[in-house]
Amino acid sequence: MRTAVNTKTLTLVQAVNDALRTMLKEREDVILLGEDIGKNGGVFRATEGLQEEFGEDRVIDTPLSEAGFTGAAIGMAINGLRPVVEIQFLGFIYPAYEQIMTHAARMRARTMGHFTVPMVIRAPYGAGVRAPEIHSDSTEALFTHMPGIKVVCPSTPYDAKGLLIAAIEDPDPVLFLEPMRSYRAFREDVPEGKYTVEIGKGKKLREGGDVTVIAWGAMVPVAVKAAESAEKKGIQADVIDLRTLYPLDKDIIADSVQKTGRTVIVQEAHATGGLANDILAVINDTSFLYQKAPVERVTGFDVPVPFFAYEDDYLPTPQRVLHAIEKAVNF
């Protein structure tokens, strides 16, 4: 996949910026839309410098209207452009929900492939940064439930760039969720230029035979920390970063849970209706007879994401995950 050899050391948000710059250069049909993404470079600086470099007609500061610019992007996508829209925070996507659910996600199906919507919707998501209320939602399951849109959620700078490029090149709509808690948490080497990470493929971060820990986005570092603590107690964990939430990487899940027979799923979102339940369905369908313990889920609660004074109690922690690992192993 790689065509470049040189690397730069980037944070996740810089890798997003790099992917956008790469694709604006690579393809004339790529166009960015969103609130404050131009002159201001985005509230998280994800689009910093792009309007200056590519012009106001390709990096568009839109009116404050999520339904409006998402709908307009659908129209652009139908007519040959590759729009990438930024929703400032996932918690502000709901006015555009109808546009995504009713139109972006089903245009191909409704027209038997005659009209398609190759667009990307980027949205920072999640809690843990002491943000004001409503800024911390992680409602990925509203979209994994939605037929006709892919949902991608990287946890590292390398994957963020490769997956975003893949999303822009994808023939169908993709929701691209960016864990804002990880935006500047660490840096890693990211190749310059264009490369892709395949949508629909998870990644094994650690090998261990005793238990499988599955996470995505901002919960990946939490899962890894828990696995490191477990190792000190003599428990070896497989850690899987799903990277794509729809369609799930069935094989990577099945291979691991058939080996370990014990699973812990870590999900930031509310428990009921969450993605963990779909992962459970995959385990049930592929690996039922291999299971030695009930699958443990460590999740947020069935309550609105609380004000930040309570978020440490709301969010899954390495301690809570470790507790679940021990429960699964000692069953």
Added chain:
Amino acid sequence: MESQFPIIQIMNEQGCIVRSEYREQITKELVMTMYRHLIRTRMFDRKCISLQRQGRIGTYVPYEGQEACQVGSALALRDGDWMFPTYRDHGAMMTFGRSLTQTLLYWKGRTEGCIPPEGRKIVPPSVPIATQIPHAAGTAYAEKRKGTKNAVIVYFGDGATSEGDFHEGLNFASVFNVPVVFFNQNNQYAISVPITRQMKSKTIAQKAMAYDIPGIRIDGNDIFVVYFETQQALERARNGRGPTLIEAVTWRYGAHTTSDDPSKYRDQEESKRRRETADPIKRMERFMQQEGWWDEKWANQVQEEASVEIEQAVAEMERYPKANPADMFDYVFAQPTWTIAEQKNAYFQWKRGIEG
């Protein structure tokens, strides 16, 4: 359109009354009340920015420059009226009776900050843009149906007029002729996007024409015009004459929030210039000086009183009991569902376990 919707003033930048019919209503008592609120509101805002810088509260949304809009409109309300604010309207909320402590708790990430003060119908600030506007129309509908004389005020910014909810709310209110005042603070920037990129229309007031309701464009830094025009709009509402859209033209001196850097998208010299020429508090002081109502000693006392009140509120916020995680579970439903009950139970069991 700008000539059809000129910016109305009662007091000009020099602090002179330009509409003499208001002379008699502008009493010394009213002016002193307004001034006290303006000072308290501004000093509170500055204190919050410093608390945020010190990490004593979270991200904060400043409103400095918009005090005349918020104080003037809130003072026009009556006790039984409703207020639907945004996250930048705590100046209006505090003027209408929300305590300073509660306001601080809100910015400290505490749910208690959303509890309405006793006897006051102040709804929690809306965070997503324009979403409170249809609520205000519905609440006004309910007041009309109950046959009261209560009215509703709803605040929103210039950017909000691009959202569907703004238009849907105005349309609903106008179709049903309900008692609501749509109070727009046009501070001319939606985060980084100037109003000239937000809309092609030259005014916000003209949008009222589409809904066949009165649209009024006022100088939002003139507290007198804000107060009297809001009062008249509220009176029309109470008397069954339906909604009004008020566009109060103003300016925020500072950042969108403490996480924002306005020098990236606008010339800060403009804010400096406006501070000198159009500041709502300076203008009021000029007026008081010309009237012979200015008393340095009294003004110092006003500042001193505000400062004491603010320091007391900060102390109260800081000795407030620790956030109780049970609160996160206990108010989702009237009766907790089994999933919430089980999750709460399991969480506290685990917490007790690790805390020994």
